[in-house]
Amino acid sequence: MILCCPNVLRSPVVDNKLYSLGLLYLRNAARQAGYESILVDAYFLELTVEETVKRILREDNPFLYGFMINSPEMLKSALSIIQRLPRDDYKGGRVPVVLGGIYPSLEYRGLMEANDEIDLVVRGEGEETLRYVLEALRDSKGFGGIPGLSWRTGSKVCHNSDRQPASDLDVFGDYDPGTISGVMPEMSWTISSSRGCSGTCSFCLVGLNFGKKGVWRGHSAQWVADHVEEMTGKYGARHIRFVDDEFVGCERSADRAMEITELLKKRKVRPKFSIMCRSDTVRRYPEVFKKLRSCGLANVFLGIESGNDEVLSRLNKRHSVEDSMKAVSILCDLNVRVQGGNIVFHPWMSEETALKDISFFQGLLEKHDKFVFFTLNGVDIFRDAGLGDGYEGQGGNWQLKWEAQxxxxxxxxxxxxxxxxxxxxxxxxxxxxxxxxxxxxxxxxxxxxxxxxxxxxxxxxxxxxxxxxxxxxxxxxxxxxxxxxxxxxxxxxxxxxxxxxxxxxxxxxxx
Ligand code: B12
Ligand code: SF4
Structure with a gap:
């Protein structure tokens, strides 16, 4: 089986080169079911479509092609790859193509109707569903009854019921980061220690990938400490990025963060690391951030978004401008670098909101020399995220084009x-x-x-x-x-x- 993350154009503000953790989890799930898979992370390896096809064709008789798709651009890239793959050699039929990732998870209906080269879509969390798909293929059973799966039979497309996300993430997490192919740049070691977010911001799709907004599930502190220790001890990682959308947010995650620091201290494991979280969280749990700092926390990506309280409430951020000012102070006083996320451009912006944003971010920069942002950003309005409700946007279904009023x-x-x-x-x-x-x-x-x-x-x-x-x-x-x-x-x-x-x-x- 091939598991591929297609390459896409990247903007120069994306200065990192990270591999797909999702693929490692999926390979692990397949292995637990008795199947080996080849990972082709074309994004990480920066492969062209032709190079990706060539790499896939090195493998003898794959019985399943799997693609990770996080955006319409990735789908386009995957389709150009799929068109170049031999597919007429599996049990008298064609080699099936399965897609997973946030874009097909939300857009499966339209996507399967428009592209008949796609046979299966695994919606949401992939490990369990993929295991059942592999068993069904092995035993030539049908796909009906596998929760979380959409599938094609003749000219018909069927959508099974949703799968409930797993309650214990550790059972999926027994992968070996040493098996990633390609040279690992120093700043590219990553770990995903949780899924989902306790926040319910109206522009964000994150929780929806795993079923529902507002739900946070974490690997155990023990699992996190083991993996951090493995990356630093066995593979020499000196900086680790937690790609969790919310490393600390709810009480459970704050307690877990404390446990993680205790374990890392006990084991004398002390890499530098970076995390993402919201402003209100830092203000609510300053002692957790102090502990994290003492354990190597070097950078925080903080979802600040706006210097206007009215805009924050439209975005349902559940934090205030004052929370952000306080959070940046707390972190910078701890000598942690802060990168602030911002949403300055949106359909409701006015001269007043924009000038307020400018003076707010200017104030943060002047006060804290550890504070930065990348570029000034506009909001994405996704059909399923909530912010689009009642908003007459134009353009595609998935993402609505907007203009300022x-x-x-x-x-x-x-x-x-x-x-x-x-x-x-x-x-x-x-x-x-x-x-x-x-x-x-x-x-x-x-x-x-x-x-x-x-x-x-x-x-x-x-x-x-x-x-x-x-x-x-x-x-x-x-x-x-x-x-x-x-x-x-x-x-x-x-x-x-x-x-x-x-x-x-x-x-x-x-x-
Ligand atoms: C780390 C990260 C990156 C890294 C690593 C990329 C990667 N592919 O993992 C980098 C920096 C390279 C990156 C790049 C981009 N990213 Co990114 N990224 C993330 C982030 C923060 C974490 C991903 C992760 O590791 N999750 C943990 C793993 C375990 O989950 P997972 O990847 O979703 O995989 C699970 C399921 O989705 C499913 N699944 C996924 N693929 C497949 C495939 C098959 C065959 C099956 C069966 C199942 C399956 O099973 C997996 C296990 O349960 C997410 C936010 C998030 N929380 O998901 C954004 C996110 C996925 N990225 C996003 C985007 C847009 C991009 C880019 C398109 C940005 C750009 N324009 O350049 C590129 C796309 C490049 C690419 N190849 O992915 C968006 C996607 C939604 C959207 N807004 O359109 C997200 C949701 C962030 C956001 N809030 O906007 N990203
Ligand atoms: S806090 Fe971040 S990840 Fe969580 S819902 Fe809001 S924008 Fe999404």
Whole structure:
């Protein structure tokens, strides 16, 4: 069996190169059922479609092709791979293709109707369902009655009942990270120590992948300590990223975090590590963060989102602006680096909300030299996430296209997107590795440039052309100060202001 994570274009703000933990869990589940599988993590290995196909074709007679799909772009990439695979050789029929991951888990109906090359979709948590699929294939049994599965029979598509997520994650977690193929960059060791999130933010899909929003399930503290010890001791990992969406959030996770610190201390295991969480959590459990810090916590990605309480409540964040200020203070006082998530652009933004966001993030940057954000972000409105309810968006079903109700802000947003794609992203890509200092300077630069647009905006072509040129010159100055001549040359080679070419120059091609 082949388990593949297809490659997609990545934006230059994604500076990490992480492997798919989901594939390791699935291989483990297959192994427990008596099947070996080959993992082809094309995203991690940065393989083109052709290279991915070539890699898959090295294997003799696979009886199942499995693909991890987290977005429509990944589906597109997977379909180009699937079209090039031989499929007419399995028990008198074709070799089945199974998809899993958050996108097919929510979009299975439309997706199976539109693509008859897909035979099966495993919805939500994959381990148990995959095991049953493997047994059904082995015994030539039907797929009816396997919870969590959608399947094709002739021209009909059937959707079985949902599967309840497992209550004990440890039974799935006996994988060996040493079996990942490819060279592991120093900052790429990851662990997923929990699934879901106790939060119910209205724009977020995370909980829905595992069935329901607001539900957090964790591996035991013992499991986490064992795996961290294995990664550091056996494989020499010095920095570990917890990819959990909420490492500490509810009381159970806070208690578990304390237990983990106790175990790591006892075993004298002390790698640096990073986690993700919300602002209210830090404020609620400062003593947990103190303990985590003493154990190696180095970075926290904090879902701050906004400097406006009304916006936070629309996003159902369940934290306040004051919580965020306090959380950043607590963490920075502990000498932990904080990366703040932000949602500055949304359909309800106004000059007032934007200016408030600017001064809020500016204040955090000025007060805390360990605080940064990456770029200024807009909200994604997913059909199933809740924020889309009652919102008349346009475009596809899965993700709704939105426009700001305030026309001026919409025009500024469009201009900012253009600046991002043709100037900021190419500059980031040219800089390559970005030091914390450059990142902070870029934060200040973005806030200043965005504020300049709001206060000086004129809705005419000459203004737009002029401001793009001005910002281009400013970025050249920035790169001259922070980068080498090579960086500047690379930026000039990438940049274009032709709209049709924006995508080409703003993103590195990976397939
Ligand atoms: C770590 C991470 C990454 C890493 C690792 C990627 C990976 N494939 O694991 C990196 C940084 C590379 C990454 C990149 C991207 N990511 Co990402 N990522 C995550 C994160 C935080 C954790 C993933 C994880 O390890 N989960 C733990 C494992 C155990 O769960 P799992 O992967 O979901 O797998 C389980 C099931 O889904 C299912 N399953 C999954 N695949 C398959 C396949 C088969 C055959 C079967 C049977 C079952 C099955 O079974 C698995 C075990 O139960 C999630 C958020 C989340 N909590 O899921 C976002 C998330 C999945 N990513 C997301 C996105 C958008 C992306 C990108 C498309 C971003 C981009 N534009 O570049 C790329 C896609 C590249 C890629 N190849 O995945 C979104 C997807 C939803 C969306 N908004 O569209 C999420 C939900 C984040 C978010 N909140 O927006 N990501
Ligand atoms: S806290 Fe983060 S992961 Fe949890 S629901 Fe909100 S946005 Fe999603």
């Amino acid at each position: 305030d026309e001026k802000m919409q025009a500024i947003f469009s201009l900012w997107m253009r600046i991002e794609r043709t100037i900021l992203f190419p500059a980031l890509a040219s800089l390559g590795t970005i030091t914390p200092r450059i990142r902070r300077d870029l934060c200040f630069w973005q806030l200043k440039a965005f504020k300049g647009l709001i206060t000086g905006f004129k809705d005419d072509k000459r203004y737009r052309e002029g401001i793009l040129f001005e910002i281009f010159l400013e970025i050249c100055g920035f790169l001259r100060m922070h980068g080498s001549q090579k960086v500047m040359k690379s930026f000039l080679a990438r940049r274009t202001s032709t709209p049709e070419m924006e995508k080409e120059v703003c993103f590195e091609r990976h397939y």
